[in-house]
Amino acid sequence: MLDRKIHDSITEIMNMISPFGQGPTGRAIREKRHFICRDIAAASIMKPWREKALARGYLSSAAFPLFIAEKCAGALTVYAPEPDFFDDEIVSLLDELASNLSPALESLERDEALEMSRERLLFAMKSSAMGAWDWS
Numbered sequence: 001m002l003d004r005k006i007h008d009s010i011t012e013i014m015n016m017i018s019p020f021g022q023g024p025t026g027r028a029i030r031e032k033r034h035f036i037c038r039d040i041a042a043a044s045i046m047k048p049w050r051e052k053a054l055a056r057g058y059l060s061s062a063a064f065p066l067f068i069a070e071k072c073a074g075a076l077t078v079y080a081p082e083p084d085f086f087d088d089e090i091v092s093l094l095d096e097l098a099s100n101l102s103p104a105l106e107s108l109e110r111d112e113a114l115e116m117s118r119e120r121l122l123f124a125m126k127s128s129a130m131g132a133w134d135w136s
Contacts, residue, residue: 023049028063028075034095036062039083053079062086064098068105076101 023045024035038060040046040053046061053061058079065072076098080086086094 024061024063025075025077028065028077029072032065032067032072034062034064034091034098036060036086036091038086041083057081059083060085062091062094064094066098066105067102068109073105 024037027035027045037043037046040050040059040061046053056079058081060080060083061077062080063075063077066074066076076094078094
């Protein structure tokens, strides 16, 4: 079950009206494309997080959408200790990484759905005093 604090944070990031929804992660998810913040100290969209980001030494950030079954399910967000860190080569590599992660996420989701179905079947069989037979 998703922690309430995490849920609220995700909801805020996805809110296109809220300032918290205007950062790289929210924009990457909504726009379904990578979004780069080249200079956290100067970018107005980073105001809600600027103080904490700078305190941690983050000077630029980039977010890359992750897809499950062709739907954007989240984003890979990375930070760098210098402004303008994310050049074309790095962005291309991170785009490739995000696209390679998407099939893995789809596989995990299928595995979870299969396990849930198996558990439901076992529960139904136990509840009905039925069993399964292998006739071969």
